[in-house]
Amino acid sequence: MLRAMPTLASKCLSGALFLAAGLCASGEPVEIGYRVVQSFPHDRDAVTQGLVVHRGELFESTGGYGTSSVRRLDLRSGRVLRESRLADELFGEGLAAVGDALYQLTWRTGLGLIYDSETLAPSGQFTYGGEGWGLAWDGTHFIMSDGSAFLRYLDRETLRETGRVQVRDGDQPIAALNELEFVEDHLFANVWNTTRIAVIDPDSGQVRGWLNLEQILPTPFRTESVGVLNGIAYDADQGRLFVTGKRWPRLFEIELIPPIGELAD
Numbered sequence: 001m002l003r004a005m006p007t008l009a010s011k012c013l014s015g016a017l018f019l020a021a022g023l024c025a026s027g028e029p030v031e032i033g034y035r036v037v038q039s040f041p042h043d044r045d046a047v048t049q050g051l052v053v054h055r056g057e058l059f060e061s062t063g064g065y066g067t068s069s070v071r072r073l074d075l076r077s078g079r080v081l082r083e084s085r086l087a088d089e090l091f092g093e094g095l096a097a098v099g100d101a102l103y104q105l106t107w108r109t110g111l112g113l114i115y116d117s118e119t120l121a122p123s124g125q126f127t128y129g130g131e132g133w134g135l136a137w138d139g140t141h142f143i144m145s146d147g148s149a150f151l152r153y154l155d156r157e158t159l160r161e162t163g164r165v166q167v168r169d170g171d172q173p174i175a176a177l178n179e180l181e182f183v184e185d186h187l188f189a190n191v192w193n194t195t196r197i198a199v200i201d202p203d204s205g206q207v208r209g210w211l212n213l214e215q216i217l218p219t220p221f222r223t224e225s226v227g228v229l230n231g232i233a234y235d236a237d238q239g240r241l242f243v244t245g246k247r248w249p250r251l252f253e254i255e256l257i258p259p260i261g262e263l264a265d
């Protein structure tokens with residue numbers, strides 16, 4: 001069978017010819033390629049900390065003291081359609097959506113904020129220990145990152161921690177996990193201050209693949225004000241994956257090569 005890129009299965013198979021079968025079982029990650037499907041405008045002032053698609057609409061959490069917000073965006077124009085701003089002492093972080101609500105972490109205040117997803121009016125709060133970085137919803141639990149190599153699972157109703165898993169590439173823990181997104185049974189995690197996204201088996205914490213977006217932002221857009229990659233959103237209904245970064249002037253829809261479904265082979 002011809003493929004553009006090796007799948008996990010085929011790479012394991014070829015590796016097994018030379019190496020102990022244990023390497024295969026430990027899940028050597030594959031390099032995942034991509035192509036840009038479309039490029040959209042993105043607010044150059046938005047310090048992106050979280051990105052999520054909910055009911056076909058794009059939402060963003062922005063950070064910074066005095067500049068933090070949760071906002072609904074028009075994908076085509078990048079325009080902010082509705083916004084709720086945080087108090088000056090709160091630094092917005094990861095964002096996830098479930099039902100009629102958006103859930104937003106803050107960085108060092110241990111405070112989670114809940115909003116009505118339609119009006120963006122605050123509707124509740126929750127607390128957690130340590131720092132808040134990324135947040136995603138896997139269909140059953142929230143998954144939270146805190147800057148370490150651990151992912152925390154949070155109960156939907158109580159927002160209490162129900163378990164945690166350490167993310168590893170082979171035996172190596174992968175720290176500084178930041179923005180998260182759940183994509184077709186895999187958890188995507190942007191490693192802070194890098195151009196890489198780890199594609200993780202959320203049950204074992206094992207990295208199954210790496211996606212490197214170092215080249216995605218065209219050179220003319222790489223000005224001094226542009227920050228690091230830090231936004232991942234998946235539109236499960238339409239199978240569309242979006243990425244952007246802090247103060248990036250563009251937001252990209254990308255297609256993975258091979259498709260993410262083949263990683264599960």
Ligand SMILES: [Ca+2]
Nearest residue numbers: 051180181232
């Ligand atoms: Ca996300």
